[in-house]
Amino acid sequence: MKSPAISRYARCIAASRRIRWEIDADVIRGRDFDYSRSFLPDGLSFANRLPFLDAASRRFFSQVQGRTYANMFGLVERFIGAKIVEVTRDHATGDQVAMEALVRFTDEELKHQELFRRLDALAAAGMPAGYRFVPEPNAVASFVLGKGTWAVLALTCDIELFTQAHYRASIAPESGICPLWRDVFLFHWKEESQHAILDELEWRRIDATLTDAERDRGVTELLELVAGVDGLLQAQAAADTGYFVAAAGPGFSPAQVAEIGATFLKAYRWQYIESGVGDPRFQAVLAGMLTPAQLARLGGNPTAAAA
Numbered sequence: 001m002k003s004p005a006i007s008r009y010a011r012c013i014a015a016s017r018r019i020r021w022e023i024d025a026d027v028i029r030g031r032d033f034d035y036s037r038s039f040l041p042d043g044l045s046f047a048n049r050l051p052f053l054d055a056a057s058r059r060f061f062s063q064v065q066g067r068t069y070a071n072m073f074g075l076v077e078r079f080i081g082a083k084i085v086e087v088t089r090d091h092a093t094g095d096q097v098a099m100e101a102l103v104r105f106t107d108e109e110l111k112h113q114e115l116f117r118r119l120d121a122l123a124a125a126g127m128p129a130g131y132r133f134v135p136e137p138n139a140v141a142s143f144v145l146g147k148g149t150w151a152v153l154a155l156t157c158d159i160e161l162f163t164q165a166h167y168r169a170s171i172a173p174e175s176g177i178c179p180l181w182r183d184v185f186l187f188h189w190k191e192e193s194q195h196a197i198l199d200e201l202e203w204r205r206i207d208a209t210l211t212d213a214e215r216d217r218g219v220t221e222l223l224e225l226v227a228g229v230d231g232l233l234q235a236q237a238a239a240d241t242g243y244f245v246a247a248a249g250p251g252f253s254p255a256q257v258a259e260i261g262a263t264f265l266k267a268y269r270w271q272y273i274e275s276g277v278g279d280p281r282f283q284a285v286l287a288g289m290l291t292p293a294q295l296a297r298l299g300g301n302p303t304a305a306a307a
Helices: 004-019 023-028 055-091 096-126 137-145 149-170 179-207 212-248 254-277 280-289 292-297 302-306
Strands: none
Touching: 004 096, 004 179, 023 096, 023 179, 055 096, 055 137, 055 149, 055 179, 055 212, 055 254, 096 179, 137 149, 137 212, 149 179, 149 212, 149 254, 149 280, 179 280, 212 254, 212 292, 254 280
């Protein structure tokens, strides 16, 4: 009889085969962005928290975040793919079902990178000049992959889980977002929901091999990774604030510019850290792995401890 873990790998393979999609045939379908609509819903962009913005400026605020969303996922999926290639080797002469599931995972992550590159190119053609994405993907990947596997898989699990929250926000009846972006959230979620299962399986597998001291080091490295991500978000929020203020037109007071910048950063912290870390599933996995003292080091969650 197969173990529950093995059957979960097999179920991920079956789901991967069933939901497989292609960038042009299923997602883009010859369309461009609809610039008369927001790219991200208010529940992600926090555009509705800036009452002094008019409707057009609120849309543009979300569109700037949409372009950053494309670049941010292109960045994180680069190191995720590399780490999954690494852990796949553990199954090379053993569990071939697990190996196939992880190979499919890597293939899908490479496809997602291409999708987000395509989205950034569409945005570059349709949005005002001057946008810049601050993080350098290869440097970020090197930093992340320099940490231990336990911490990297913890961060990866957080990322895969927050895509679920983003999908739920995008399908809210009041979101009214660009139809192409709605499909991006839908199709990305379909595959990432399987990836989150595989992340958890591999994270638990690695955790079972660690000593208490090694796991404690993993907690330290997870905090370092979250702090690193937060540093990237601060830099990008500052860049996006400058771009938005320059492109949206003059007239913002210094206090309003400061509020715009703070809202960009709050939105990014929610999108890229908190919506995954706060997920009950993520919290339950951590609680099952860590001692009370180790959980206390996280301050209830890694975001709070790193702040």
